[in-house]
Amino acid sequence: MTLLLQWMVAIVYLSAAGILLIHSRWPQMQKVAIGLVSVGLLVHVAMVLVRGLDSGQIPIMTRYEDFTVDALSMVAVWLLAQWRWPQLRQSGVILLPLAALIVIIALSYSRGVFPMSPALRTNWLVIHASLNSLAVGFGALTLAVGLILKGDRMDLVGRFMSWTFLLWCGMVAAGSYWASIAWGRFWGWDPIECWSLGTIFIYAFVLHLRMKPRWREGYWSALVGVLPFGLMMFTTYGLVFVMRSVHGQYVFQ
């Protein structure tokens, strides 16, 4: 059932992206796409809630859960953003397929439920992981808006990037506090901590770069905007595959 629903959600997101791509100048069809995404998101949320209720723990611990929740965050953030700024709808052409891809990738991991180790049974996990998922959501929105949007609303890219930066910093700070009460060290220069710090620096770099007018819009601005998001995605998903890290030990069983 989960498998079927997950595929359905991915197909709905992809279909909505297709509609947005084909009917980019037809508002009625765009609304159909938004309706589709809303239904997909409701199913997506229900899937996460049911899993959480079934397992009796917050479903952001395994790879499968992490990917599923991050995709949900991306779509939810995009849906809210396009509701506030309708001119952002077209960014769904990039964001929705990305979310669908992540939903599908989640399926390649075990959907088993693993009991949390004692250090994970804390509200700090909820805060830390939720901020991470939200940062990924805002990061994806920034990327999509940066690549699609042209003209006078490029300030929104900077605004979304700033929110991504704040959420990521909050995630790192929450993780640091949690590490200090769980392990007796707030910072251990573990690979994932170093890469998270690297992600903070690259976001800070791009935000500072955007203070120069020529880096606020155009091709180079969009290209530079890809860099921090790429680093964030690698830090979140890729690093534990290539480096031994405390996160690999405690999470993603």
Added chain:
Amino acid sequence: MLNKLWRILSSHTLALWLLISMTLVALAAGSLPQSARLSPEQQTEWETEWEATASWLDTFGLSQIVGSDWFAALTIVLLINMTAGILLSFRRKLAFYRGELKPQYELQRSGPGPEPPPFLGEKPEGVGSQSRVQGIPGLFGLTLFHLGIAVVVLAGFWRGAMDFSDYVELSVGEVFSGQPSKFQLRQEPPEPFDAVLRLDRADIEVRDEKYMGEFRGHFSYQQVGGSTQQASVVSNHPLRLGDFAIYPKQSFGHSAQFERVLQDGSIRHLYIHFEVETNEWGKPWRGKKEQMIRFDNMPLYYSMSLSNAVPPVFDLKVNQGEKVIFEGSLQPGDLADLGAYKLRFRAMVPWMTFNIALDKGVTPIFIGFIITLLGFLLHLLFWPRRVEWTTTDNGWMVQAWVRRGDSAFDEKWNAWCHQQGLEVS
């Protein structure tokens, strides 16, 4: 000369170079083998298998990046650049607040002028000026953000000088009073551990036969001049003892508890630990271990096995060089005569590992984090705007100062000008 130095140190270009350098440094520290992160065995393996690379990294100070002088220097330059940036931007923000900068929006006309909409504040009653400043928290949000970073970095430097963290393995019934020999990494705390504690009980709970359920150590402890107290150490709830704190580290097992009876009749305690995997806990188990144990400069080679049968059985073979000086099975109460001393097997008890860390200086770091996050949040939530109306006998003028990217104001301004049939300037 000083002016030039100030211009360089406070420049935006330097900030960009430093930020991209710090990005690369952080990624390198997270990717390259760092000696501070490797165990002695891993370090030897790395230096043997990748001899040329290891030596090359050493030469360029890349094998211990965050502990290197050049990393500290880079951080200090970033701190100076950031502080200079804060001062300069603070000056600009004060000028914004006072309306001393050139306004981004300005409209000047003759006649009595229109009634201002809410986003443009109010006109003065008669001839004169009236100004309104909104979103002041947002004006100083970034200043606060950078100030928070400065607090974190400075507190990090301060704390780095007295950083201490090491592990101790304690058996149930064992007393620990900070003896250096118990620290597994053989580190020396920068200040004495002035408390005595005893592990009274160890609760190790395994779920579904393989997952760690709970890990709880119950202690009796006494700090200098204080009375004996009881407390538990459990994940995410450390036991704080003065400037130190004790944290559970999830490695545990069975410990063979001995009395070592010396030739003069005095007794010493000896605990031999056998690590147990989570999925083996609570099941019939036998652990083996070989270890060189040295007392009074007399090394003896112990080959041991411990079983959690009822009663527990400790099989022991002790060699001195090639010579076997004891071989046999011990149950609680049995004595093994090893010549220089005798060993009495007392019992089999659980042992746990705890991390003992100096907790000093952490609070300023988290205060810094809070200032940083709060500052940036204020920057994002509040949009500073200053609007000033001036009316004269002949006409009126409205000026506005807003933050770059305040598109909401821009839209309203343009719409209002259009509605009034006014030309936008």
